[in-house]
Structure formats: C-alpha cells, structure tokens
Amino acid sequence: MNTIAEVISPEKLLSHWQGHRNLTRRVIEAFPEKDFFEFSIGGMRTFSALTSEILAMGAPAMKGIVEKQETPFQEDSEHLTTKAAYLEKWDKATEQINYYWNQLKVEDFQETFNLFGYYNFPVIENILYLIDNEIHHRGQGYVYLRALGIEPPHFWER
Amino acid sequence: MNTIAEVISPEKLLSHWQGHRNLTRRVIEAFPEKDFFEFSIGGMRTFSALTSEILAMGAPAMKGIVEKQETPFQEDSEHLTTKAAYLEKWDKATEQINYYWNQLKVEDFQETFNLFGYYNFPVIENILYLIDNEIHHRGQGYVYLRALGIEPPHFWER
Numbered sequence: 001m002n003t004i005a006e007v008i009s010p011e012k013l014l015s016h017w018q019g020h021r022n023l024t025r026r027v028i029e030a031f032p033e034k035d036f037f038e039f040s041i042g043g044m045r046t047f048s049a050l051t052s053e054i055l056a057m058g059a060p061a062m063k064g065i066v067e068k069q070e071t072p073f074q075e076d077s078e079h080l081t082t083k084a085a086y087l088e089k090w091d092k093a094t095e096q097i098n099y100y101w102n103q104l105k106v107e108d109f110q111e112t113f114n115l116f117g118y119y120n121f122p123v124i125e126n127i128l129y130l131i132d133n134e135i136h137h138r139g140q141g142y143v144y145l146r147a148l149g150i151e152p153p154h155f156w157e158r
Numbered sequence: 159m160n161t162i163a164e165v166i167s168p169e170k171l172l173s174h175w176q177g178h179r180n181l182t183r184r185v186i187e188a189f190p191e192k193d194f195f196e197f198s199i200g201g202m203r204t205f206s207a208l209t210s211e212i213l214a215m216g217a218p219a220m221k222g223i224v225e226k227q228e229t230p231f232q233e234d235s236e237h238l239t240t241k242a243a244y245l246e247k248w249d250k251a252t253e254q255i256n257y258y259w260n261q262l263k264v265e266d267f268q269e270t271f272n273l274f275g276y277y278n279f280p281v282i283e284n285i286l287y288l289i290d291n292e293i294h295h296r297g298q299g300y301v302y303l304r305a306l307g308i309e310p311p312h313f314w315e316r
Contacts, residue, residue: 007165007166007167007168007171007267007282008166008267008282010165012282013165016283016286041199041301041304042301042305042306042307043304044301044304106165109165109166124165124166124170125174128166128174132178132293133313135290135293135294135297136293136294136296136297136300136313137297138294138297139295139296139297139298140297140298140301142294142297142298143200143298144301145200146199146200146201146202147200149200156287
C-alpha cells in the first residue's frame with residue numbers, strides 16, 4: 001500500500017469528524033436548557049431537533065455501513081427531554097462512531113452503499129455528507145446563540 | 159501508485175468542494191439585493207460580508223498553497239457593492255480554484271504549509287478548513303433567508 005496516493009487517511013478523517021463533533025457538543029452546552037428545546041428563527045427547527053437529526057445520522061449510519069444493513073433513517077427513536085440526556089447520547093455516539101469506524105478497511109470507503117436504504121453513494125460520500133450536514137446545522141445553532149446574546153465557541157477550536 | 163490507499167482522490171475532493179461552492183452561489187442568488195448587504199441577526203455579519211470572507215479564503219488560499227507564498231489574509235481587497243459583482247467574482251474564483259488545484263500533486267496534500275503566514279498545517283487540513291468554513295457560514299445564510307421568509311435551496315443539491 002502506497003501512502004502517497006492518500007489525500008487523507010481514515011484515521012485523520014475520523015479525527016477531523018470527531019473534532020467537529022466535539023465543537024457541536026460545546027454548542028449544545030452553550031444553549032440555555034429552555035432555549036435548546038424552544039428557541040428558533042424563521043420557523044426553523046429548534047437546536048434540540050437539529051441535534052436529534054445529527055444523532056440519528058452519525059452513529060446509526062456508521063453501524064449501517066459496517067454491518068451492511070439498510071435500516072431506514074429513524075429520528076427520535078427515544079424522546080430526550082433534557083440537555084444532559086442529549087449530551088449523554090452524544091458521548092455514547094462518539095464511542096459508537098469510533099467502534100464502527102475502526103472496522104472499516106481503507107478500500108471500503110470506495111464501495112457503494114445504500115445508506116438508510118435511500119442514499120446510494122460511495123461510503124466516502126455518505127460520510128462526508130454526515131460531516132457536512134453537522135457543520136451546516138451547527139452553523140445555524142451559532143445564529144440562534146448570537147440571537148440569544150450568547151457567544152458561541154470559536155469555530156476553529158476542536 | 160496504489161489507489162486502494164485513498165479515502166478520497168484529489169479530483170473527487172475538488173468536485174466535492176465545487177459542489178458546495180455551487181450551492182453557496184445559489185444561496186447568494188436567493189438573497190434580495192438589499193438584504194444581502196444589510197440583513198443580519200444578533201449583531202452578526204451580513205451575508206455579503208460572510209461571502210467576502212469566503213472569497214478571500216478559497217482562491218487566494220489555493221494560489222498561496224501552490225505558489226508557496228505566505229501572503230497574509232486580506233479581505234475586501236476590492237469593495238463590491240452589488241450581488242452581480244459578487245457572483246462575477248465567485249465565478250472567477252471557481253476557475254482559479256480549478257486552475258491551482260490541478261497543479262497540486264497528490265503528495266502535496268500532506269506537506270505542511272503556513273497558509274496566509276498564519277495557519278501552519280498540512281495542506282489537506284487547510285483545504286478542509288476552507289470547505290468547512292464555507293459550509294458553516296452558508297448555514298448561517300440559511301437562517302437569514304428563513305428569517306426573511308425565503309426558502310433556501312436544498313442542502314443536498316450541489
């Protein structure tokens with residue numbers, strides 16, 4: 001195996017994602033309890049609802065990819081009502097993502113997989129989508145925090 | 159060169175970025191002219207100011223990386239006052255990014271480069287930062303559009 005062909009290694013891409021996940025965790029923490037569940041702008045979802053989506057994607061997607069199970073996307077399989085419960089689920093997902101990621105071989109990233117029985121793309125594209133979607137929604141959380149007069153964590157601190 | 163070692167190829171990462179850039183372009187287009195320059199939430203920058211930052215990063219960063227010039231980050235080197243002028247600069251940047259990208263060899267992505275004389279990281283990390291920063295700020299633009307009662311383009315359409 002010639003490492004010259006790599007633009008990014010599996011290990012570094014995982015660390016890149018987990019760095020983003022660590023930042024998202026701090027954005028969740030920055031919300032006042034009530035606003036996490038109630039505040040929104042322009043009819044958009046609350047940050048707890050956006051977090052539910054992110055949680056329904058990350059670890060379940062990695063499990064599906066590794067176990068080749070096209071289990072449909074399912075949000076809010078459990079109804080969480082406190083920030084603490086979200087953070088606990090977040091930390092479990094961190095472990096699950098690491099666990100499944102470490103079972104992926106480098107060649108698996110190019111395999112086409114029908115994620116959630118719906119997104120039929122190479123695994124690398126599905127994984128980039130998970131990361132990008134989290135950055136996208138977290139950026140929206142930054143606006144919510146600013147609108148609430150709260151300084152969000154620095155984007156570059158992971 | 160063994161392609162098995164790749165998680166993502168340079169060509170696919172460029173296409174991934176340009177797909178995101180195409181979406182950001184449509185977000186710029188979705189703003190009413192006045193709101194692009196004036197609307198903001200919670201004391202944040204307008205979407206024109208965020209776009210200026212994105213433009214000051216993408217193509218200039220690629221030029222710096224390829225020419226190994228640690229030119230400092232410089233925003234608003236020209237003062238644009240219409241959406242049309244932003245879109246024109248956007249399209250020029252699209253060409254410039256392609257031009258410089260195609261001069262990068264696959265092994266260059268692992269080289270450490272002090273981008274803008276300030277961000278001393280492997281080229282791949284600097285490039286992921288450019289992409290992530292654009293997704294982050296565009297996500298904020300989505301909230302601005304929703305607050306203005308405008309439906310943003312679908313996130314998954316690139």
